[in-house]
Amino acid sequence: MEKIRVELGERSYDITIGNKILSRLEREAGRTLLVTDSTVKKLYAREIASALGTEHVFSFPAGESSKRPETSLDICRTAARLNFDRKCRFAAAGGGVTGDLTGFAAAIYMRGIEFIQIPTTLLAAVDSSVGGKTGADIPEGKNLIGAFHQPSAVVIDTAFLATLPPAELKNGLAEIVKTAVILDGQLFEQLERDPESLFQKPDFEKTYPQIIRRCCELKGMIVSEDECEKGRRAILNYGHTFGHAVELLSDYTLPHGQAVAAGMAAAGELAVMLGVWSKECVRRQKALLNMLELPVKIPGKYNTCDLVAAMRRDKKNLNGRTRVVLCSDIGCAQLPVEADEKDLTEAWERIR
């Protein structure tokens, strides 16, 4: 069991990582409402509720279609009926949707209460559970509703990964590759050396605690510097401006990891075109994504014009101009730059 501290101005919180650690946690004072989706509820709700010492469980139907502000309001209404006061807390056990909805509920219940993240997917462990971004979708767009609200603790038990379907595992791997490409050349080399171990269940408890720890550490540092994404935190969007466009055109049927992988491939091509990244870097990024069975071509038959138009709608853009993150080396991202439509078109064409 290892701990990382994330410092945020005057506050801080711990991320605890290990295999089969949940039952060994110290129980905190105060009442807890455990939030899960229907899938995690079946597999783990009893075990997690018992570890947290609570009998209050709220669950919602698994899937992206639950990621609406109304679900967060339902969490709050449940808490209100249980007479939860400002010292009570929510605990999110699940993937990104559960974490986002529960975090958002914690951000708005009585103007903000504490919440704990207990990610059960690899993607949530390395990405959404750290950083304090919470939110929900409205018919007009993804994540348009939300708040920055940091967890009071994150507990990552790699034992949960054993029940994860391969497609879910790959969603997490895409974010791990992204973290390595933008921030840590050594982590990238480690992934290159032994990609098979990332898929072998018997290796999980050896492989993942260390990789997840490193990803959380790196993300924690970026978030500490720039909690509300005014500056450098934007580099975490590497591959995402391109990726979101494919996700949008697929009507969000494409898994996030596949979209991000293709997005990184496109960002890599653009970086080479603009002379900031070497061909060797692009080749290594592509080879690693390939070994992890992640796409390096546009996953689906989408028109390039539509992809470029979809990028224009990204909420990180300002004044209608598309901004993308590019790297100058493996392990080194630059701040977002404005990209013109001709170059974006060419980048997409290169991975067609």
Place this chain on the structure above:
Amino acid sequence: MEKIRVELGERSYDITIGNKILSRLEREAGRTLLVTDSTVKKLYAREIASALGTEHVFSFPAGESSKRPETSLDICRTAARLNFDRKCRFAAAGGGVTGDLTGFAAAIYMRGIEFIQIPTTLLAAVDSSVGGKTGADIPEGKNLIGAFHQPSAVVIDTAFLATLPPAELKNGLAEIVKTAVILDGQLFEQLERDPESLFQKPDFEKTYPQIIRRCCELKGMIVSEDECEKGRRAILNYGHTFGHAVELLSDYTLPHGQAVAAGMAAAGELAVMLGVWSKECVRRQKALLNMLELPVKIPGKYNTCDLVAAMRRDKKNLNGRTRVVLCSDIGCAQLPVEADEKDLTEAWERIR
């Protein structure tokens, strides 16, 4: 036209106060969605939209029944359909409901955008437009959903007060008395000297800018010290723990100012019973409330047990204990203290 600066850690914002100042404001860059209720829309929407240089107006039916999170979500959805990005802003023109709903929408749209408060009621001018508390009601309780989100500017034009019904004016006066009792003995004396001027429309532009300025200055100082109500900010709840109980039992048909006035009367009695306030202070508070035609007895036929039980449900309580703010002088409030039910019962009985 006068300006007060409210400092909040690294951020700050200005409150601009004066008579007929709206048309003289400098227009800021960036797009604005003006939010009003149906009443203010009829009276002032065109004038305010023109002063803000926007043509985008969202309005909702006037009244407390609109104060639901769904209304804030509608504001966000309207902004999304207008392709508002993170640099756009909302402007709330109206009373407390409009400010609370618009501020909450600004807190959750794209994880937080700027908003401007343009209070058109006296209550909003002296109270809700400063402080950054935003929120909405759910069937389980008032203001159980919300966020701390500070405005980027507050513009108080006392010209709006001319169209205010007397009952609305008195809602604001109750908060002004509260501010004086807890923080400013001189302001209290000023109110005692010439209460009539507070009701004479020809006097409004002489009387109110100065009183509103002082109330905003005082509230601004308290909020600067304690933005998220961890400590001293709680003194602003003077009269409110008692007052909320009457409001709740009246099913929120009782105007807020009447509830707060009766609440201050009860808090005054409790303070005398506990030996912290002199009888002379209670007498002066009662006399001033009387002169302002505000109640100093329980307004309605409510059972004392029910009132005490309703106080127990206040969201400022912790661990099920009722906490109330008492004063030790006119102009000097103490931090909240736990009160036992016997004393609360006696305090209510004394103003029956």
